[in-house]
Amino acid sequence: MMIYVVLLFLAGGLPYYILLENNKYLNSKQIFLLSGFLLICAIFLSLSLPDDHPDLLVMISFASAIFSIYKATKTTSFYKLGYYLIFVNAPFFILFQDRGIMYSISLLVSLTGLYLIAKFYEKNYGSANYGNITGITLVTPCVGTYLAFYLIALALYPPFPNSLFFLSYIFKSQHDLLSYVVVTTLFFGNFFLAMGVMKKTLFGRANPNIHYVHMTTKEKIIHFIVLIVLIVLSFFGLKETL
Amino acid sequence: MEKIILLIPSIPIVIAFLLFFVRKKELVPKVSIMLSSMLALLALSGTYYVITNDTPIVGFGGLLIYNQLSAILVPYVAILGLVIRKYATKYMWDEAGYRRFFILLNFIFSSIYLLVMSNNLIVLALAWQLLSISLYLLVSFNVGSNTAVRHAKWVMFIHKGADLIFIFAIVLVYDTFGSFDLAILSEKWLAMSHNLVESPMIFAIGLLFLIAAMMKSAIMPFHIWLPYTSEAPTPVSAVMHAGVVNVGGILLNKLAYLLLLTPAVLNIAFVVGLVTAIVASVIMLTVSDIKRSLGYSTVGQMGYMIMEVGLGAFSLAIYHLIVHGIFKATLFLEAGGLIRMARHESNLPKRLSYELFWEEKIKRKTKKAFNYLAFFTILPILVFVGVKVVLTDDFFEFNASIIILAFAWLTGTQLFMSFFKVSKADSFKMIFALVSSFIIILFTYEFVGLTMEHFLYGNDAMLFYKAATLNVDIIMTLIMLAVIMIVGWLFMYRQHFVDVPKVGNRPGAFKWLLYSFLAKEGYFFSLIKFFKKDNA
Numbered sequence: 001m002m003i004y005v006v007l008l009f010l011a012g013g014l015p016y017y018i019l020l021e022n023n024k025y026l027n028s029k030q031i032f033l034l035s036g037f038l039l040i041c042a043i044f045l046s047l048s049l050p051d052d053h054p055d056l057l058v059m060i061s062f063a064s065a066i067f068s069i070y071k072a073t074k075t076t077s078f079y080k081l082g083y084y085l086i087f088v089n090a091p092f093f094i095l096f097q098d099r100g101i102m103y104s105i106s107l108l109v110s111l112t113g114l115y116l117i118a119k120f121y122e123k124n125y126g127s128a129n130y131g132n133i134t135g136i137t138l139v140t141p142c143v144g145t146y147l148a149f150y151l152i153a154l155a156l157y158p159p160f161p162n163s164l165f166f167l168s169y170i171f172k173s174q175h176d177l178l179s180y181v182v183v184t185t186l187f188f189g190n191f192f193l194a195m196g197v198m199k200k201t202l203f204g205r206a207n208p209n210i211h212y213v214h215m216t217t218k219e220k221i222i223h224f225i226v227l228i229v230l231i232v233l234s235f236f237g238l239k240e241t242l
Numbered sequence: 243m244e245k246i247i248l249l250i251p252s253i254p255i256v257i258a259f260l261l262f263f264v265r266k267k268e269l270v271p272k273v274s275i276m277l278s279s280m281l282a283l284l285a286l287s288g289t290y291y292v293i294t295n296d297t298p299i300v301g302f303g304g305l306l307i308y309n310q311l312s313a314i315l316v317p318y319v320a321i322l323g324l325v326i327r328k329y330a331t332k333y334m335w336d337e338a339g340y341r342r343f344f345i346l347l348n349f350i351f352s353s354i355y356l357l358v359m360s361n362n363l364i365v366l367a368l369a370w371q372l373l374s375i376s377l378y379l380l381v382s383f384n385v386g387s388n389t390a391v392r393h394a395k396w397v398m399f400i401h402k403g404a405d406l407i408f409i410f411a412i413v414l415v416y417d418t419f420g421s422f423d424l425a426i427l428s429e430k431w432l433a434m435s436h437n438l439v440e441s442p443m444i445f446a447i448g449l450l451f452l453i454a455a456m457m458k459s460a461i462m463p464f465h466i467w468l469p470y471t472s473e474a475p476t477p478v479s480a481v482m483h484a485g486v487v488n489v490g491g492i493l494l495n496k497l498a499y500l501l502l503l504t505p506a507v508l509n510i511a512f513v514v515g516l517v518t519a520i521v522a523s524v525i526m527l528t529v530s531d532i533k534r535s536l537g538y539s540t541v542g543q544m545g546y547m548i549m550e551v552g553l554g555a556f557s558l559a560i561y562h563l564i565v566h567g568i569f570k571a572t573l574f575l576e577a578g579g580l581i582r583m584a585r586h587e588s589n590l591p592k593r594l595s596y597e598l599f600w601e602e603k604i605k606r607k608t609k610k611a612f613n614y615l616a617f618f619t620i621l622p623i624l625v626f627v628g629v630k631v632v633l634t635d636d637f638f639e640f641n642a643s644i645i646i647l648a649f650a651w652l653t654g655t656q657l658f659m660s661f662f663k664v665s666k667a668d669s670f671k672m673i674f675a676l677v678s679s680f681i682i683i684l685f686t687y688e689f690v691g692l693t694m695e696h697f698l699y700g701n702d703a704m705l706f707y708k709a710a711t712l713n714v715d716i717i718m719t720l721i722m723l724a725v726i727m728i729v730g731w732l733f734m735y736r737q738h739f740v741d742v743p744k745v746g747n748r749p750g751a752f753k754w755l756l757y758s759f760l761a762k763e764g765y766f767f768s769l770i771k772f773f774k775k776d777n778a
Contacts, residue, residue: 135385135386137339137342137385138338138339138385138386141339141342148379152375155375157371157372157374157375158368158371158372159368159372163371164368167364167367167368167409170409170413171364171412171413171416171422175413175417180410184406187402187405187406187409188402188406191402195395195398199391199395202385203382203385203391204385204386204388204391205386206386241364241368242303242305242362242364242365
């Protein structure tokens with residue numbers, strides 16, 4: 001039982017809510033990186049666990065996920081959104097454990113893309129806050145395209161691996177009421193969060209008070225690599241789903 | 243070699259990928275149209291193969307199939323796509339995001355091909371979801387417009403709901419029948435239909451699929467996304483009204499053998515379709531916004547389509563969606579062209595259909611044209627009915643066929659009267675218009691509908707009618723038919739009664755309330771606004 005609590009601690013955002021939320025020493029970027037690292041630890045830990053899950057643990061992480069969805073709707077920072085998305089998806093990871101590993105890896109790769117976008121914003125606009133930087137689809141199409149890819153992946157749409165692994169676990173697992181509730185919540189939770197960001201970034205009129213900046217060639221190449229990794233994962237996802 | 247046909251869903255993706263690297267704006271439509279033409283030729287060759295060999299093309303480990311349904315729908319979608327791309331070449335030229343538009347268009351067509359050609363429920367689920375996201379990005383193409391983005395959000399919410407329901411239905415199918423392969427499942431379902439046992443699980447599966455289809459096909463009460471998306475560019479509206487909304491009908495056709503096992507679901511489909519057809523058509527007449535009116539017209543037609551499925555006429559639903567798609571795409575593309583012309587001319591240009599069907603007729607003396615029409619329709623009906631009565635006795639075996647005919651006739655009459663501007667002032671012309679429309683509908687049903695039915699389902703088609711038939715005897719059915727016809731006839735007659743001055747003729751309180759209710763679309767949006775204000 002203890003090891004499951006450790007798993008929840010690593011993936012479910014408990015360190016954040018207990019210790020880090022009001023911490024003055026770590027900024028949101030560092031918390032994002034730390035949360036990603038803890039999730040990687042959880043992935044390795046789950047390899048040694050039997051294919052079983054205590055319902056109580058899933059329910060606790062589910063409650064934490066719902067709270068994270070609420071918190072994520074309030075933020076306009078890419079970094080904060082990133083770690084909230086990790087916490088939101090924790091119940092799914094705990095529910096499917098070793099079979100949820102590939103889903104978690106896909107999530108991490110998509111979030112890496114989001115992290116790079118956040119860094120781009122920080123470098124060019126002063127912070128990772130996307131609040132008033134609207135209409136990037138038309139003004140900076142390259143940034144818009146890559147951000148659209150990452151958000152579509154996070155919103156659980158195919159052909160991206162997040163959706164394919166999600167579907168694979170749904171189709172090939174035994175279901176009880178709890179799993180239906182978790183699946184429904186995560187299906188809509190991820191979707192609402194990603195769509196909310198889309199609305200505030202990709203769409204809308206360009207803000208005349210902001211000097212929009214295009215990606216450099218180096219940045220484009222890095223994002224292209226992330227996209228290629230997502231596509232490679234999609235092939236695995238497709239293979240597993242079909 | 244014929245397996246190359248199965249690459250059709252991937253071709254638009256390749257086109258979209260190529261478009262990413264096309265730098266010259268002029269080349270974007272050229273590349274898109276050239277490769278789409280090749281795709282259309284490939285689709286036609288696939289159809290030729292299926293018809294001549296009477297066997298489907300199956301590949302990719304049974305995941306994709308080019309069968310009779312694909313043979314009809316894929317060339318239709320391909321040609322529609324070609325026309326829309328050609329139209330968009332000039333229409334979208336001045337819009338920001340020209341290349342993005344063509345890329346997104348290719349994605350949505352790819353998902354439609356995949357949906358039509360899928361032979362596996364998981365592939366179908368993937369295509370189902372791809373369609374949702376492609377549609378969202380296309381509807382919100384005009385990214386700077388707040389209303390376009392807001393309406394796209396509604397599209398997305400309803401489609402996401404449809405995606406989840408569809409996924410749950412697939413989970414239940416796998417738990418119950420142990421396979422995702424549609425060919426295996428269809429065989430199993432057909433075998434089970436011979437010893438029909440009512441099962442709540444099968445009913446639940448059928449109902450979930452029906453609800454998912456209703457959501458994507460804008461059937462009431464999930465219709466609200468369609469009438470409000472007209473702010474999207476005209477080619478997108480054409481794709482939506484001629485292609486995307488039809489996926490509900492396509493899905494139900496793919497699952498036709500499952501629905502054999504749940505007659506109750508078919509009956510629900512009939513009732514829901516009927517209500518949608520009537521209510522949406524009436525709202526269409528009352529709303530003041532012409533674009534919303536067109537949206538409600540499509541909702542009404544989708545209601546007819548689902549109603550046909552509910553009556554067991556699966557192939558007729560396919561025929562309906564193709565004909566409606568061509569009609570509505572023409573209407574939207576013509577409308578877009580007219581708006582464009584109006585920008586350059588000081589006087590608003592006249593409608594092309596008006597010139598074709600009305601002005602030309604005046605020049606050539608309309609009465610003569612109607613006499614010819616009557617001659618070419620009255621004579622065939624006498625021969626036709628005579629042959630039917632003498633040779634076959636199963637025409638009226640299932641009341642479904644009668645109801646379909648009655649509704650088809652009402653629609654046909656409305657179309658005739660709109661095109662020919664027939665009014666009560668010329669009763670002779672009116673009667674000919676009514677009779678002619680009935681004959682054309684009857685012929686269409688007999689020769690096109692039944693041919694398609696035979697092509698798609700062979701002898702199994704009768705099983706669907708049997709499963710869907712309501713337990714109403716033939717006399718009751720005939721009475722219902724008579725009532726529908728008389729009410730419809732009177733309605734048409736009054737609607738086109740253009741000569742009576744209405745001054746001082748105020749409607750009653752109830753009529754006024756009903757009119758307000760319909761014109762405000764059931765106060766749906768007033769309620770939303772009310773609650774929003776309350777929360778604020």
